[in-house]
Amino acid sequence: MVSIRPAQAFDLPAISALDRRLTGSDKPQYWQDMLGPDRHFLVAETDKGALAGFIAGEIRAWEFGQPAAGWVFAIQIDPRLRLHGVGTQLFEALVERFKAKGVTRVRTLVDRKDHLILSFFRAQGMVAGPSLQLDKDLS
């Protein structure tokens, strides 16, 4: 059982450590910026006060010509606590915040080879959106 609450500055070391462990990249400044006033940054906390996971997002209007939508930038769950609905609770809490701000769509970008996270968002009812992401190697 976890509780969901807004992330605070004192959560950042645990958030950075969990993300570093799962992605292999260290980006404390990125997580610091997620505490900004326009961001929605939530943590899931166990009943013993440990970090179970986090989700970060923001409402953005007219990005890529699209009307306002809630964007999910990141979600990570402690692997030991997966398959217990923690990710779903975080996602639903973020969606409620987006809805309270009046947006009616939620979006994200996912690596198409990351089947785990793709399956998670599919299980939340997300489907392919109206945009195609394009990319070019500049090296």
Add this chain to the structure above:
Amino acid sequence: MKLQTGTRLGLYAVLELARDPERTLSAADLAERFGVSSHHLAKVLRTLATAGLVRGGRGATGGYRFTGNRRRTTLMDIVALFEPAPGQRAKEPGEDTDIGSALQRVLMEIDEIAEATLRSISLETMLKSKRSLATLGMTL
């Protein structure tokens, strides 16, 4: 995207049986439900049984039931049983030319997106979205 008939029948059969793992349905029951050949469906069910997704089917009227894991099995797992893997298909004439290889890169891009989509949808997710459609009074 065009799927071979066997692939489509495999998806129909697995999804129908996975709706209720306690229920058994014969090849004839399933064929009638989807308006397809029971002979073709029986062959498809044998492939699904070899893969451990269904069990049963002794005799012409023997029933099959779902024995896989709804949360772990994706649409791609079923498709891969019936469709050739992208790297294993026969080379088409002209593929070695510059135009042929440029076209091949575009087709591979489409295949990769299709595969990512099929791999991201579990039977559980598929059946859940089907239930939500049913509550809206719609049919798939």
